[in-house]
Amino acid sequence: MNVALILMTAALVVWLELPRMLREREQRELWGFSVLLLLGVGISLTQTFISDIPTPLILVASLLKPFSDFLTAIGLIQ
Amino acid sequence: MPNVKISLRQLTIITALFMIGTAILIVPSALAVKAKQDAWIAALIGIGIGSLILALQLLLSRLYPDMNLVQISEKLLGKWLGKSVCFLLLLILFLGGPVAVLQEIGTFLTVQIMPETPIQAIIILFGAIVLMGVRLGLEVLARSAELLFPWFLLLFLSLSILLFSQVKWENALPILEQGPGPLIPAVCSFISIVYLPNMILLMIFPASVNRQSEANKAVFIGSLIGSLILLLIVILSILVLGPTITEKTMYPSYLLAQKINIGNFLQRIEVIMAVMWFITLFFRISFYFYATVAGYCQIFNIKNIQPLVIPLGWILTTLAVFIYPNVMFEHNWEARTWTPFSFIFGLLFPLLLLGLHGIRKIRSKGAPKKSRFPE
Amino acid sequence: MRHRRRSSHPVRSVDKEKEKTSSKPQSNSSDVLSADLKSNLDYIRKTLGGSTDIMIREISLDEKDGLKVAVLYTDGLADQNTITESIMKTLARMVNSSKVAGREQIPSFDGSQILAEISLQNKEIQNFSKYKTLFHSLLSGDTIFLVDGFEDGIALGTRGWKDRGVTETSVENVVRGPREAFTESLRTNTAMIRRKIKDPNLWLETRQIGRLTQTDVGLMYINGIANEKIVQEARDRLDRIDIGSILESGYIEEAIQDETMTPFPTIFNTERPDVIAAELLEGKIAILVDGTPFVLVMPALFVSFLHAAEDYYQRSDISSFLRMLRYLSIFISLLGPSLYIAVSTFHQEMLPTQLLFGLAAQREQIPFPAFVEAVLMEVTFEILREAGLRLPKNIGSAISIVGTLVIGQAAVEAGIISAAMVIVVAITAISSFVLPAFNMSIAFRMLRFPLMALAGSFGLYGIFIGATTLILHLCSLRSFGVPYMAPFAPLIPDDQKDAVLRLPQWMLMTRPRLINKDNVTRRKSTPPQKSRK
Numbered sequence: 001m002n003v004a005l006i007l008m009t010a011a012l013v014v015w016l017e018l019p020r021m022l023r024e025r026e027q028r029e030l031w032g033f034s035v036l037l038l039l040g041v042g043i044s045l046t047q048t049f050i051s052d053i054p055t056p057l058i059l060v061a062s063l064l065k066p067f068s069d070f071l072t073a074i075g076l077i078q
Numbered sequence: 079m080p081n082v083k084i085s086l087r088q089l090t091i092i093t094a095l096f097m098i099g100t101a102i103l104i105v106p107s108a109l110a111v112k113a114k115q116d117a118w119i120a121a122l123i124g125i126g127i128g129s130l131i132l133a134l135q136l137l138l139s140r141l142y143p144d145m146n147l148v149q150i151s152e153k154l155l156g157k158w159l160g161k162s163v164c165f166l167l168l169l170i171l172f173l174g175g176p177v178a179v180l181q182e183i184g185t186f187l188t189v190q191i192m193p194e195t196p197i198q199a200i201i202i203l204f205g206a207i208v209l210m211g212v213r214l215g216l217e218v219l220a221r222s223a224e225l226l227f228p229w230f231l232l233l234f235l236s237l238s239i240l241l242f243s244q245v246k247w248e249n250a251l252p253i254l255e256q257g258p259g260p261l262i263p264a265v266c267s268f269i270s271i272v273y274l275p276n277m278i279l280l281m282i283f284p285a286s287v288n289r290q291s292e293a294n295k296a297v298f299i300g301s302l303i304g305s306l307i308l309l310l311i312v313i314l315s316i317l318v319l320g321p322t323i324t325e326k327t328m329y330p331s332y333l334l335a336q337k338i339n340i341g342n343f344l345q346r347i348e349v350i351m352a353v354m355w356f357i358t359l360f361f362r363i364s365f366y367f368y369a370t371v372a373g374y375c376q377i378f379n380i381k382n383i384q385p386l387v388i389p390l391g392w393i394l395t396t397l398a399v400f401i402y403p404n405v406m407f408e409h410n411w412e413a414r415t416w417t418p419f420s421f422i423f424g425l426l427f428p429l430l431l432l433g434l435h436g437i438r439k440i441r442s443k444g445a446p447k448k449s450r451f452p453e
Numbered sequence: 454m455r456h457r458r459r460s461s462h463p464v465r466s467v468d469k470e471k472e473k474t475s476s477k478p479q480s481n482s483s484d485v486l487s488a489d490l491k492s493n494l495d496y497i498r499k500t501l502g503g504s505t506d507i508m509i510r511e512i513s514l515d516e517k518d519g520l521k522v523a524v525l526y527t528d529g530l531a532d533q534n535t536i537t538e539s540i541m542k543t544l545a546r547m548v549n550s551s552k553v554a555g556r557e558q559i560p561s562f563d564g565s566q567i568l569a570e571i572s573l574q575n576k577e578i579q580n581f582s583k584y585k586t587l588f589h590s591l592l593s594g595d596t597i598f599l600v601d602g603f604e605d606g607i608a609l610g611t612r613g614w615k616d617r618g619v620t621e622t623s624v625e626n627v628v629r630g631p632r633e634a635f636t637e638s639l640r641t642n643t644a645m646i647r648r649k650i651k652d653p654n655l656w657l658e659t660r661q662i663g664r665l666t667q668t669d670v671g672l673m674y675i676n677g678i679a680n681e682k683i684v685q686e687a688r689d690r691l692d693r694i695d696i697g698s699i700l701e702s703g704y705i706e707e708a709i710q711d712e713t714m715t716p717f718p719t720i721f722n723t724e725r726p727d728v729i730a731a732e733l734l735e736g737k738i739a740i741l742v743d744g745t746p747f748v749l750v751m752p753a754l755f756v757s758f759l760h761a762a763e764d765y766y767q768r769s770d771i772s773s774f775l776r777m778l779r780y781l782s783i784f785i786s787l788l789g790p791s792l793y794i795a796v797s798t799f800h801q802e803m804l805p806t807q808l809l810f811g812l813a814a815q816r817e818q819i820p821f822p823a824f825v826e827a828v829l830m831e832v833t834f835e836i837l838r839e840a841g842l843r844l845p846k847n848i849g850s851a852i853s854i855v856g857t858l859v860i861g862q863a864a865v866e867a868g869i870i871s872a873a874m875v876i877v878v879a880i881t882a883i884s885s886f887v888l889p890a891f892n893m894s895i896a897f898r899m900l901r902f903p904l905m906a907l908a909g910s911f912g913l914y915g916i917f918i919g920a921t922t923l924i925l926h927l928c929s930l931r932s933f934g935v936p937y938m939a940p941f942a943p944l945i946p947d948d949q950k951d952a953v954l955r956l957p958q959w960m961l962m963t964r965p966r967l968i969n970k971d972n973v974t975r976r977k978s979t980p981p982q983k984s985r986k
Contacts (some may be wrong), residue, residue: 036389221928221942
């Protein structure tokens, strides 16, 4: 049921935007649009099937950990 | 990049609303945790230092008028390095900025006002209007901001005036009980929430304003309005609620609104006050989102941002549902990771760019003295 | 047979419009008149299908030589008196004079003399050689005069038909101010506007729009005050219309408006000449359509729909108060039921305790949730209102009283609706009529329903979402290039003097800034002088 809803919304979005983009032959926009839409639909679908997705913020946190530790050591943050 | 023009007044209002954004909900508590009853002093100092940092960011914009952030970084760092750095920064900003704030709204509403409503519905609705606003364009967002700002002011001023009778001055004492030490993390917290993310607005305003020279002044005035309003909220929180409650509550401003009581008739109108925060949160997310979309389009040389808004908005809404698994994570993230990141983005990045600008200038002029901040 | 070609007089209508609309090929071999009167008349009769209200009179001026002329007119559209006086009597005089002069004079009696004589006696003359022009003039009420042997004919202006005459305004009533309204005749309407503005710079352009109806459409503006770009834009949009019929200005409005996917009107209409004159003086353009008293004005901004003509005739403090009342009623009419639903369903804590008890007691007995109740009442009211428009005048007021009082009362007593809901719906409904412009008030009435749905699902948050969507939508509208929400957003401080408040006339020194950038100053400001004692 959720899957159907997601796919229908995706179809709606495509119907809204695609004709104009094709008409004006905006190549880059078409690529960006498709990539992002696929990404969005992908995340939504994954969410319906797996309820406990890890948040991408964990990656970012580990990326910034050294700097964060440095600032804590100085005492700028807690 | 779409060629829109927004007026100076609209720029001021945009800056003010952007700064107030989430801060109005979380700043009193964030400051009180660290500085207790001296939170207002921390805010005051924060305004001072923050303004200096803002001046730094605006300097970058003044040196390269008519170029937005990505274009400046491309010019100074070279095309590929500039694009990649911006890509990474914008990615992290996107995750920690609009997505996070969107979840904030969901959490706020689910916790305080409508506990029985599923958070996805709230987030989807808000995401939908943000999407609509950004898709209609910057001009429409700016005009809506101009329309809604007086209402925000009306609600805010009525909040302050109605609460005035409940102020207990002794809540601010003793002043500087533990010395200036605890103020430092508080000030850093303030700056990181309020002033540092302003860097992203460099994506919007250089290319979009009528008179370049007066634009900086407009942004400055906007920032002053925004931070003064925040200062007022902090002061009210401390004076009316007291430092312990402020520190322990998630949303002290909401508690403030609950306390309004005029003649036992006008009471519990906190939901109307909540509209005030809806307005600021809406514009914060909208401009955050708009700036990130514009940034990505600039990185990939995409001329028209409109078709990309809906898919990115979709990603925004989907991510917002699970971006913070729980409140503990949220607090940890905000203190430990977001603050350092905002320092990188809002302070070190512009410093780097300005330094590179200085080096360029010296190379082209061949001057013997090396100065960090030219002219 | 003598053939003469006459140079054509300047044509009254835009020629290229004619060419475009003659898309249907004529079944005739040619579309110009021939010199032979008989073949002309045969063709005319065939095209008109022998319609019995088109009078074709063939007159033989001279029994011997057989110089024939033909007079054609449409009975009912052409004024009989004018035809008799200027055409028939002239012909009779000429025939008599030639008879008196004697038979020898007859060869010198030729068609060109007749045409010259007739032309002198009539007020509007047009030479033509195409059938298109002939039919257009004939069916507009002109009299066609054809002479055997000539390839040209004359159309004489004899228009005169029964119309309604200038009456009182039916929809836009004022307490103080002129009461006359436009009529269905284009010429009468333009005359009424000219009576208000006697400046030579008030210019009128006419065109015929509509393939089958060939409706006269007039474009009026004050040269020098109106923005030339907007005028040109209006002209282009009018010329681009390709439609079968124009029966009312609403057709034109739909064809030239900026946005179709919006409930908000971007073109203003009115039946009052004083309003049109005021708008023209502000630099706007008026489009008049023959056949309807409602004249279009563009560009139209949001504030135009909230201003009444009376605001300028009454004192400024009264008008300011009334204007603010109008803004308040927009809020009430839009948000009334939604607020009630939101507060009673989600945010009961906002109500004072006494009120809360009363409300809870009422709602206890109602089987429906507040939202369903509200929708029921609102839909019923809309039905009643719409029905009230169509009822004959004598039953009208009785039914509305029956409808509102009795049905409402009965519904409350039957326990279907709570009394508070009746009050809310009644106040909302009445405040929606405060707006002087019908098209704007109906937009708000329609939008009430989605807002109620949002309020019923999400409370005040839902109302915020709905309101923000509305604001975003309003801010994205433009009317002929001018932002719809000006002067509120973008904020124009100078224009605020006439937006929510109506400051005294001596303070209103400038015209709306975005409509005309150049000619902004209206007058010098001189405050009223008190007499010195």
